[in-house]
Amino acid sequence: MPELTTAVDSPVTAPPGPGTAALRAALDAAARVLGEDRVARAADDAERSRLLGPNTSLFRSRRVAAVLRPTTAEQVREIVELFSREPDSGSLHAVSTGRNWGLGSREPAQDDVVVLDLGGLDRVRTLDLDAGWAVVEPGVTQGQLSRLLSHTPRLVNVTVSAAETSIVGNALDRGVGMRGQRTEDLVGLEVVLPGGETVRVGWWPTAGRTAPVYPHGLGPSALPLFVQSNLGVVTAAVIRLPPRPEAGRVIRLSFPAPALAEVTDAVRRWVAQGLTRGVPRIYDPAAGQAYGGAEGEYLVHLPVDGTAEAVEALTGILTAEARRTGLFTDISATDGSDPSHPNHEVTRLVERGYAGDPDITDTLFRAKMGVGADKVDTAAGFLFFLPLLPFTGEAVAHADRLLREAAAETGVRLSATLHLLGPDLIDCVVAMKFPHEEEAAERAHRALDLLYASFAEAGFTPYRLDIDHAGQRDALSVDAAAVALTRRLKAVLDPNNAIAPGRYR
Structure with missing residues (x-):
């Protein structure tokens, strides 16, 4: 199918400049949804490059039009709908807790996007110790969940990173925990699609449901589409809680x-x-x-x-x-x-x-990094290759x-x-x-x-890319047509490019 290969070579649509009327209108509407105190806007180009602060890898600071900080999934839905209305409304780059150290921290891959900071979505919505699952939001950290599971028969698959790192963010970027790949922990996702529709893919708990946890469902599974993906914004995930060994x-x-x-x-x-x-x-x-x-x-x-x-x-x-x-x-x-x-x-x-118990005091993390988690981006120099x-x-x-x-x-x-x-x-x-x-x-x-x-x-x-090597995806792909297929899906689901291409464009 020649149109697939052609799509791979098509240039990535650049986000609109920070001064468009549509973007200003979307930010004004977002401020009405969130409150002005949860919207940080840049006054000029110099401030746009400083809005996110430093990053530990010293990647070039991208120009950022604004940072939006919702606290609920409903607010995320409203914001995504706002930025989906027309091409010049701007693109959203979602982060969880922003601790993607060594690969970009909170930085987007492109300039002139709006950062959607999901750290305020920090609830453990549901916990089922008998069936072995939890519904967590992007701002939930591995330290937070492990404390809830302390002295229970279940555990969370933690990484060797800091306790205050996001479970959902790391799993969606295919991170690796001490008990296995974190993508294997994901059994369901709540996703806001471009346009503002919320869907739940994979396995999801419902009232009175007794079906065992099984992420694949019937027919084609949509869950993997939203891992290392720009097809939607994840607002919650169902993750496995393995039995705690004796x-x-x-x-x-x-x-x-x-x-x-x-x-x-x-x-x-x-x-x-x-x-x-x-x-x-x-x-x-x-x-x-x-x-x-x-x-x-x-x-x-x-x-x-x-x-x-x-x-x-x-x-x-x-x-x-x-x-x-x-x-x-x-x-x-x-x-x-x-x-x-x-x-x-x-x-x-x-x-x-x-x-399943992370180092809450970050003793090992400090020994490796030389600083605590709160100082990594400002004081440490650090890059990852994976x-x-x-x-x-x-x-x-x-x-x-x-x-x-x-x-x-x-x-x-x-x-x-x-x-x-x-x-x-x-x-x-x-x-x-x-x-x-x-x-x-x-x-x-x-x-x-x-x-x-x-x-x-x-x-x-590599199985994960940093923000300066986002363009490597084409060169490293096994089949150019497969990459083109994902871009066709993007064009169908998100014609106005509301969700930024990110590191896996």
Whole structure:
């Protein structure tokens, strides 16, 4: 179908300039819906570039026409309807809590959009501990929900980021938690479509409904259309709450750099045979420092959980397997249970994370970032690169070489964590920390560009994009016609471009 391929090459429609009469009218109407105190407008071009404040990655600050801060789903519906009326009304860029650190924070990919800040939608609407689900709004944080679940038989799949990060925002951008990919936690979405219609896709609780949680429904499933999507604004999600394990432990293994490929293949066998739970991790020497890793050595975290007997059995099996390989310089399964062990506190925090309890005080987060969550955007320099790798020793060693080459060429400190998502797939989280100043930022962004190029050439494509690489979607797509299909859907659902293209245009 030639029209699909043609659509891929079509230019993205630019949002209207900030001075159009239609945009001013939409903002005036939005102020009547929200109250003037929940609308921040920029008076001139200089202020438009400052309206969102700094971002930790030192991406160029985009010009923003205004920031709107609704507190209810109904207000969101009214605002989306306002901006859908005509092409010159402007485009909305939705954020949850705005802590998309390393990929753009609150910044949109394009200039002259209106930021729709959903942080004020912060209710846990419903919680069903028997069936294992919760309905949460975009402003609900993982710390907030985990506190509600404390001392209950259910848990939330948390990430290793700060406690005050959004559950819905991270899941919609395909983030990874300590127990699995967060997209797998999504079973239903409440979405405001362009034009103001609200739909609920996937599974949604209704009064008297006894059907078990099943997100796929009958016929084509619409839920995946709204993940990394500009087809609607999500105002709530149903997320799974897995059963809390009775016991848990993290086994720690250390090994030298030359053993990376062999260790990767050994750990893959254990993952494939179901000897671990959640998402095991391999940290390079830089990433492992925050977790008590030995200087110059790689660190492995192998989580096990279940009944107390199952944990003891799996621990014994895995430590015996590790010893038989002869690859590891240290094998320990008691760090979290032995108060005298030097890594006791950090291991206990990791074990609690696998059990669904985020580090509420952000102890590990501060150790990694050097500042608290409230200072990341103003004081820290930080970029993310997030490629996917095949789970093979050869692929991991190749990726490691590419990282070392980029670091050597730019002088930027890189750290890598491998999230082992199953027997065949690795999420490679590459973090770049740098002083929060211009020269260091330029080198870090140069390293980021090199990684996008070298990893793509190797066939290792990213699964999340930052705001400066939004245009990479076409180049990295397996099938140009598939990308064009999503743009045809966009043209049908949102002819006036009310919802901004964002990072996945």
